[in-house]
Amino acid sequence: NVIAITSPPLRDRRDDVPLLVDHFLALYAKKNHRDPLVASREALDKLVAYDWPGNVRELENVIERAVVLAKNTSLEVSDLPDAVARAERRDEATMSFALGTPLAEIERRVLARTLEHTQGDKQLAAQLLGISARTIYRKVGSDRDD
Missing domain, CATH: 1.10.10.60 (Homeodomain-like)
Known part of the structure; x- marks a missing residue:
């Protein structure tokens, strides 16, 4: 027996991003025998602004990569993939939809x-x-x- 659990996409739960970032930073720092990283305000703003089409799995992969590649104990915008680093916070009163959305x-x-x-x-x-x-x-x- 399987129970299906449905949750809204991460782009609709932007308030959850900082908590998830902190969790994944601690998890992957430990797995890679590193001191825990702390996300800079600028990096966190970019992570919150990004739409996360791959949802939590994509966020986790981005943080894992950043932990491995980061040169110091602070996660900076330069440690993020270009698509995330270019993300801009949108006005919450606006919405966008992919072409072909029903x-x-x-x-x-x-x-x-x-x-x-x-x-x-x-x-x-x-x-x-x-x-x-x-x-x-x-x-x-x-x-x-x-």
Whole structure:
């Protein structure tokens, strides 16, 4: 018997990135017989800003590589792969979607982000999205049935 556990992608849980970074820094420093590394503020900002298409596994691989290659006890932007080092924090009020993302998925994510922004206030979310509150209730209800 297997239990399926679903969690949102890392790009939707940016607050978890610093905790995961600290965990992986300690883990791979120990495995590589190194003093523990500490992420610089700039490196941590880049790690949080990156979208992590490979989710936690990609983050873990990036940190493992950085621990092996780091020249001192501080994880710097220069220790990160170019794609991560170039990441820029986006305004939280903006969203982007890969070309070809199904419309239903875009709608679901926009609705979820808006409800998060309004702290669950469906009336306010409906007003911000320019739709009726009834539509919000219907869509939230249909998400529960999936």
